[in-house]
Amino acid sequence: MPCSGAKRTRYIILSVSVVICVFIFSRPSVQRLLFGACACGQCVSDIAHDTWFQKRYDPYAQPLLTKKNCILSNALYWWWQKLQYKSRVNYNAVTEMLFGIFPNEEDYSDAGPGRCRTCAVVGNSGNLKGSHYGALIDAHDLVIRINKGPTEGFERDVGSKTSHRIIYPESAVDMDNSTHLVLIPFKTVDLQWLISVFTTKHIDRTYVPVKPSIKANRDKVMILHPGFLKYIQERWLQKHGRYPSTGFITLIFALHICDQVSVFGFGADENGNWHHYFEQNKHHHNTGNHGGSYEYSIALKLHEKKRIHLYKGW
Numbered sequence: 001m002p003c004s005g006a007k008r009t010r011y012i013i014l015s016v017s018v019v020i021c022v023f024i025f026s027r028p029s030v031q032r033l034l035f036g037a038c039a040c041g042q043c044v045s046d047i048a049h050d051t052w053f054q055k056r057y058d059p060y061a062q063p064l065l066t067k068k069n070c071i072l073s074n075a076l077y078w079w080w081q082k083l084q085y086k087s088r089v090n091y092n093a094v095t096e097m098l099f100g101i102f103p104n105e106e107d108y109s110d111a112g113p114g115r116c117r118t119c120a121v122v123g124n125s126g127n128l129k130g131s132h133y134g135a136l137i138d139a140h141d142l143v144i145r146i147n148k149g150p151t152e153g154f155e156r157d158v159g160s161k162t163s164h165r166i167i168y169p170e171s172a173v174d175m176d177n178s179t180h181l182v183l184i185p186f187k188t189v190d191l192q193w194l195i196s197v198f199t200t201k202h203i204d205r206t207y208v209p210v211k212p213s214i215k216a217n218r219d220k221v222m223i224l225h226p227g228f229l230k231y232i233q234e235r236w237l238q239k240h241g242r243y244p245s246t247g248f249i250t251l252i253f254a255l256h257i258c259d260q261v262s263v264f265g266f267g268a269d270e271n272g273n274w275h276h277y278f279e280q281n282k283h284h285h286n287t288g289n290h291g292g293s294y295e296y297s298i299a300l301k302l303h304e305k306k307r308i309h310l311y312k313g314w
Ligand code: C5P
Pocket: 122, 123, 124, 125, 126, 127, 146, 147, 148, 149, 245, 246, 247, 248, 265, 266, 267, 268, 269, 273, 274, 275, 276, 285
């Protein structure tokens, strides 16, 4: 009997050890340590040996708003409310409706040692004109475009594939059925607008007239988390500019959902203006509320550090 007692103890110790090992080795952080952050030669989220990057990149930052993370702290809520125009919208009621209409999943949770996802972030800079980057852009797994940036008629320079389009109400355009609409909620009414676009279509104005309806696939809608905007403004931009530009938000979004990131169509013209590849008149857009030159300096630094590849165009 004492012998069978010792056997039982050994069995219990073994079982507990197996459970502990399975638990430890299934942790993403441990897998990352043992096998690397992804299956590409170099992975964007590999923060080892780079204190500049470590200071800015938070591997736990959550890019997307979900049912689970939609409750905001007071500090975050008020930071967000002050970002653009105050709207008398009940945030809790809006989020309640939001996840009855749109998907409520973290679409990027498959990151890990076995994955090598390449992404092209395509800004709207006039430096894309004559660049012949189209085929190179389309060769990426994901192609993330921004605001109104068109492809039709510009395929040779900007490609034709669009897996994601990042917009806000005032910059919205039609997109095809396979494209993820990614909303940046700069203000609460933007969430209401998104709901309205796919239901009643009654919101046709925020602080300016907006499209009450656009073509897009409701099952592919994603919404950025207000906390992700705050993280970018504070950690990446060290509060330069009032808030980050759509392009810079997209670039940091890509650092969090991709394993390798190529960046196209960033860079002002010789006068510091944000000219567009799809417009003839290139002198009308200053960088507004955004710290345009600081944002570009961060993109250059990321390129220098081989975190991204920045294609500078012509
Ligand atoms: O002009 P728009 O905001 O639609 O452009 C999308 C993004 O592309 C900007 O937010 C900015 O980050 C980037 N851009 C740029 N240089 C330009 C034009 C746009 O870096 N000349």
